Amino acid sequence: MVDIFVLMLHHSYRTIGEVTLQKEGATVSIILHSDLNCFYASVEMNEAPELKGKKVAVCGSTENRHGIVLTASYPAKRSGVKTGMANWQAQQACPGLIMVPPHYELYLKYSRIVRRIYKRYSETIEAFGMDENWVRP
Numbered sequence: 001m002v003d004i005f006v007l008m009l010h011h012s013y014r015t016i017g018e019v020t021l022q023k024e025g026a027t028v029s030i031i032l033h034s035d036l037n038c039f040y041a042s043v044e045m046n047e048a049p050e051l052k053g054k055k056v057a058v059c060g061s062t063e064n065r066h067g068i069v070l071t072a073s074y075p076a077k078r079s080g081v082k083t084g085m086a087n088w089q090a091q092q093a094c095p096g097l098i099m100v101p102p103h104y105e106l107y108l109k110y111s112r113i114v115r116r117i118y119k120r121y122s123e124t125i126e127a128f129g130m131d132e133n134w135v136r137p
Contacts, residue, residue, distance in 0.1 A: 006041065015027040024137070029136070030137055031134055031135070031136050032054075032063075032134070032135040032136075033132070033133075033134055033135075034114075034118070034132065034133045034135060035131060035132045036114065036131040036132070038071050038072065038073055038074065038077075039071060039107065039110075039130065039131035040058040040059065040070055040071040040073055040107055041056050041057070041058050041071045041073045041076075041103060041113050042073075043103070043106055043110050044056060044100050044103070045073065046057060046110075047103075047106065051073075051098060051100075053075065054073065054075060054098055054109075055070070055072075055073060055076040055079055055081070055096060055097050055098060055102070056072065056073040056075075056076055056080055056096050056097075056098045056099075056100065057069045057070075057073070057076050057087075057090055057094075057097055057098070057099050058071050058072070058086045058099075058100055058101070058102050059090070059099045059100070059102075060087075060102065061089050061101065066120055067086060067087040067088070068085065068086055068087065069081055069082065069083055069084065069085045069086075069087065069090050070083065070102055071083055072090070076090075076094055078098060079093060079094035079097075079132055080093035080094055080098065081093055081094050085131075087099060101108060107130050107131075108130065111130040111131065113129065114133070115133065118133060118137045119136050121135070122135050123135055123137050124136035
């Protein structure tokens with residue numbers, strides 16, 4: 001799932017429903033903000049389809065003392081798993097949680113794919129992490 005927000009930056013505007021329109025004569029800059037929800041978990045489920053629809057969390061290594069949840073699928077979130085939660089807490093909150101290690105090179109690959117799609121529509125793209133982008137159409 002992708003959330004896209006349209007920011008219209010100017011001093012004079014009017015709102016019609018959820019769309020903000022420029023007032024005649026006003027200067028406007030439109031910037032799209034895209035945030036790929038549950039990005040790491042979504043990539044993991046795309047690579048391993050058997051994980052789709054399951055309670056999945058991408059977690060740091062408990063052995064290396066980086067044992068926190070980096071992201072979780074929607075079913076895991078509905079069971080109480082939160083980003084930043086210790087792995088053991090996530091397992092308590094969500095019995096049967098499938099914990100997978102992060103695969104950063106894979107996330108970078110998908111991030112680049114998404115940016116190539118944005119490049120079809122704009123040359124002005126500013127990355128904000130792997131899963132968020134600011135796009136000026």
